[in-house]
Amino acid sequence: YLILPHLSDPVIIITVAISILSFVITALLIPQTKDLNIKANLFGRDLNKGEQGKKMQVPESMGIVPGTTWVVTVCLLQVLVLSISPSNAKTMEWNAGLFSSCFMLFLGFADDVLELRWRYKLILPCLAALPLLTAYHGLTTIVVPKPFRSIIGSIPFLDWLSVTDNSDVIASGVITILELGILYRVYMLLMAIFCSNTINILAGINGLEAGQTFVIACAVLVHNLIELDGEFRDSHLFSLIYIVPFIATTLGLLCHNWYPSQVFVGDTFTYFAGMTLAVVGVLGHFSKTLMLFFIPQWLNFFISVPQLLFLHCPRHRIPKYNEKTKLLESSKNFTLLNAVLEITGPMSEENLCKVMMAIQIVSCAFGFYVRYHLSKLFY
Numbered sequence: 001y002l003i004l005p006h007l008s009d010p011v012i013i014i015t016v017a018i019s020i021l022s023f024v025i026t027a028l029l030i031p032q033t034k035d036l037n038i039k040a041n042l043f044g045r046d047l048n049k050g051e052q053g054k055k056m057q058v059p060e061s062m063g064i065v066p067g068t069t070w071v072v073t074v075c076l077l078q079v080l081v082l083s084i085s086p087s088n089a090k091t092m093e094w095n096a097g098l099f100s101s102c103f104m105l106f107l108g109f110a111d112d113v114l115e116l117r118w119r120y121k122l123i124l125p126c127l128a129a130l131p132l133l134t135a136y137h138g139l140t141t142i143v144v145p146k147p148f149r150s151i152i153g154s155i156p157f158l159d160w161l162s163v164t165d166n167s168d169v170i171a172s173g174v175i176t177i178l179e180l181g182i183l184y185r186v187y188m189l190l191m192a193i194f195c196s197n198t199i200n201i202l203a204g205i206n207g208l209e210a211g212q213t214f215v216i217a218c219a220v221l222v223h224n225l226i227e228l229d230g231e232f233r234d235s236h237l238f239s240l241i242y243i244v245p246f247i248a249t250t251l252g253l254l255c256h257n258w259y260p261s262q263v264f265v266g267d268t269f270t271y272f273a274g275m276t277l278a279v280v281g282v283l284g285h286f287s288k289t290l291m292l293f294f295i296p297q298w299l300n301f302f303i304s305v306p307q308l309l310f311l312h313c314p315r316h317r318i319p320k321y322n323e324k325t326k327l328l329e330s331s332k333n334f335t336l337l338n339a340v341l342e343i344t345g346p347m348s349e350e351n352l353c354k355v356m357m358a359i360q361i362v363s364c365a366f367g368f369y370v371r372y373h374l375s376k377l378f379y
């Protein structure tokens with residue numbers, strides 16, 4: 001009931017109409033362009049299909065199509081939507097966000113072509129986040145959750161994070177708002193690195209990269225629609241203009257990437273998707289809510305830490321395909337996919353992806369519950 005009234009809003013109608021077009025364009029363009037990628041040696045082997053998969057060449061880096069379509073759509077929407085509902089104050093920041101997503105798309109494509117080593121991959125989001133970090137002139141404060149207010153107030157060295165609150169409150173040792181200053185940019189950078197890499201490493205079975213992105217983006221859209229009447233309408237409107245075509249183009253890609261994959265998304269897509277989600281979360285000022293939608297990615301990240309940092313990290317950490325049963329089994333690598341297989345037992349690739357989608361949807365629903373119910377206890 002919070003969402004329905006917005007569906008007659010002209011801004012939403014235009015955004016949805018043009019996004020449907022961008023879905024159709026993406027879905028039609030991918031089969032047209034995939035042979036070009038194979039010709040350019042941009043293809044991969046489907047690793048979960050056994051001997052049969054070794055013979056096939058699946059076009060890689062097809063994220064370039066939804067990525068490019070998304071950039072064009074957002075540019076068009078900005079012209080159309082902002083002429084109806086002007087909100088100029090934030091345009092520059094959001095354009096910087098667009099720039100960061102574009103830059104990430106380019107660097108992701110470069111990574112696919114050059115096959116960079118794992119440690120260099122971490123540098124890419126840092127470079128791509130630069131436009132966002134430099135153009136940002138918004139809030140650099142955070143609201144301190146209730147249980148931490150007096151704890152933070154009693155830590156002496158935090159004084160230099162000049163607190164923008166009235167001095168009586170500070171004198172009583174209770175801090176409600178912290179001015180992070182330059183640290184806020186560090187926080188934005190960490191968001192960009194986290195989002196792009198965690199989506200990229202929760203991967204390896206057909207449909208997973210695009211599927212998780214699609215579900216998270218839908219959750220972001222619902223959050224924006226709920227908040228559209230709130231105090232921060234402008235931020236959520238911008239986020240919406242970015243996220244609706246993002247959902248559309250991701251869905252266009254998913255049509256071809258779902259099991260059995262006709263195309264692979266490539267790091268082109270995973271990095272671009274992570275950066276775009278980070279951009280809307282940061283500029284829309286709902287990054288904590290966004291992090292709640294990333295619960296499966298957090299889990300996979302925590303499970304992966306030993307292998308990423310301390311143990312030997314193989315090139316691929318995907319489940320093991322059993323040629324006889326045609327099912328996937330745990331490969332004992334440290335990933336969420338293997339953890340799920342350890343619990344459920346062997347499963348087909350398609351079912352495993354469906355289970356992962358279910359986990360992602362439940363996580364987002366839980367995220368909403370925390371955001372709109374539990375958070376009242378903390379803020």
Ligand code: UD1
Pocket residue numbers: 043044045046047048060200201202203204205206207208261264266267313314315316317318
């Ligand atoms: C990340 C993971 C790696 C995982 C890979 C799969 C880490 C540190 N890295 O590496 O463990 O194996 O993603 O994407 O966790 N592929 C399939 N089926 C799919 C998707 C991909 O077989 O549904 C294979 C294809 O051979 C494809 C390749 O994975 O060519 C793409 O791998 P890439 O995205 O380049 O791997 P990374 O992102 O480096």
Ligand code: MG
Pocket residue numbers: 200201203266267270
């Ligand atoms: Mg990848």
